[in-house]
Amino acid sequence: MNDLDTRAVPARSGALRRAAPALLGYAAVRALGLVALALWSGARGKDAYTLLTARWDSLWYTRVAELGYGYEVRLPNGDVHSNLAFFPLLPWLERLVAAVSPLSYADGGFVVSVLASLAAAWGIFAVADHVYGRRAGVCAVLLWAVLPVGIVQSMAYSESLFTALAAWSLYAVLTGRWVTAGVLAGLAGLTRPVGLAVVAAVWAAGIASFLRERTSAREHVSEREHASARERISEREHVSEQGHASAREHASARDRSSPARERTSFARDRSAVPEGGARAGERAGAPGIARRTQAPEGAPCATDTSGVRLRRVLGMLLAPLGAAGYVLWVGHRTGDGPLGYLDVQAGWRNGFDGGYAFARFVADKFTSFPSALAGLGLVVGVGLVVWLYVVCVRQRQPLPLLVYAGVVTALALCASSYFGSKPRLLLPAFPLLLPLALALARLRTPRSAPVVGAVAAASAVYGAFWLNGSGPP
DSSP: OOHHHHHHHHHHHHHHHHHHHHHHHHHHHHHHHHHHHHHHHHHTTOOHHHHHHSSTHHHHHHHHHHHOSOOEEEOTTSOEEEGGGSOSHHHHHHHHHHHHSSOOHHHHHHHHHHHHHHHHHHHHHHHHHHHHOHHHHHHHHHHHHTSTTGGGGGSSSSHHHHHHHHHHHHHHHHTTOHHHHHHHHHHHHTTOTTHHHHHHHHHHHHHHHHHHHHHHHHHHHHHHHHHHHHHHHHHHHHHHHHHHHHHHHHHHHHHHSOHHHHHHHHHHHHHHHHHHHHHHHHHHHHHHHHHHHSOOTTOOOHHHHHHHHHHHHHHHHHTTHHHHHHHHHHHHHHTSGGGHHHHHHHHTTOOBOTTHHHHHHHHHGGGSHHHHHHHHHHHHHHHHHHHHHHHHHHTTOOHHHHHHHHHHHHHHHTBSSOGGGHHHHTTTOGGGGHHHHHHHHTSOHHHHHHHHHHHHHHHHHHHHHHHTSSSOO
16 A cells, blocks of 8 residues: 555545534434334335335336336327436446345435435535534534435435535535546436536636636736836846945045056956946846746646646546436437437426426415415425525635536526426535524534424424325425
8 A cells, every 4th residue: 555545544534533423413314214204104004115215216217227228108198208318327326236236226226325315415514514614514414414305315316326426526626626526527417417517516616716827827927027127126226336336435546546556446446346236236136036937935836737727627528528428328319419308308398497387386376275375385495595595605605516506406496397396306405505504503502403303303204294195206
């Protein structure tokens, strides 16, 4: 094992110890949710494990893992539900688990989701800890765990896997690991269509870094020019002072010596003045010249800067490969070209209409009194999401987090179908929770613990009720 490996192992173990409270808290919340689901499902004569692994989208993922792509369902109204709408990374991992173990594809999906949810919790902690500190990181993870739709994190769905890849990609961007960020963004793009949000975050951060470097270089050049001008003025003043001093010395010597000696002395001094003046000027200017040619203290050398730029460009190029590769493959398979994936989504009545269909859906809720309460709840929920994003901007979250959360939120709220699934589609937008995490972190543990515990219990009950309903989450 080389020196780099021996340093990396303690670093990773130290990071795990630092994140341990967040991970233990997350595991406790998720265990509570699974216990509530088991009890509720048992009371209704249903199997909780089936609800987690073999209903709705879980069936589509396991079918892709088992049979590959090409399966579709034609509905009486003409809609075509094709499994090409589901991105391949989760089915690939389900197939891998089934290949190396006696587990089924559905079991593999559950194992992947459980492990990915822990990785996602760790990634969320890493991001929040890096930006706001350890206590805020722990609170952010707990808030993500106690979301009303948090039970989805334990289902054989792709939300946990995507959130894990997104969170660690964002952390890599924040810490300057550009190639790692690009690889993880590419994998996120193979997981869900919203992988575009991770790509956008990596590109926004990369472009901003290039612009900062360019501005910094201009300011450095301007500062060097000003310093050089000041040094040249100082050199001229120093030479002038040397000349005046030498002239005064010569005049005094002529007064004290004979005419012959005066002529000899004057000849000798006349030849020495320029030489002495030049040496004085060189001595005065040499340090200044050395400072102008020497890099600023602590600044990276040109080779290091070039290496950072190369890694940044490589990361930006890797980021969109996953999503672009799958979309282009679907277009080639369907024969519809680059827009073929949009046609597949249209068969599911999915699209992006700027939120018009969702607005109509909410407005229709106010046509009768019982449903008006649901409509009011939707309005409050959307308002809360928008308000949280505004607070994130005001708190000046890092640009990658703002771009990522903004794209995830826009895609979730402005999709034209499956309105009941919008809370689940917002699950990966964890930066929206950071303002709440900061507020919770300011409370002392005796005050914050009961709050988190009560919300966790309510979330567990709601998750059990939700999955035992008739529709998909």
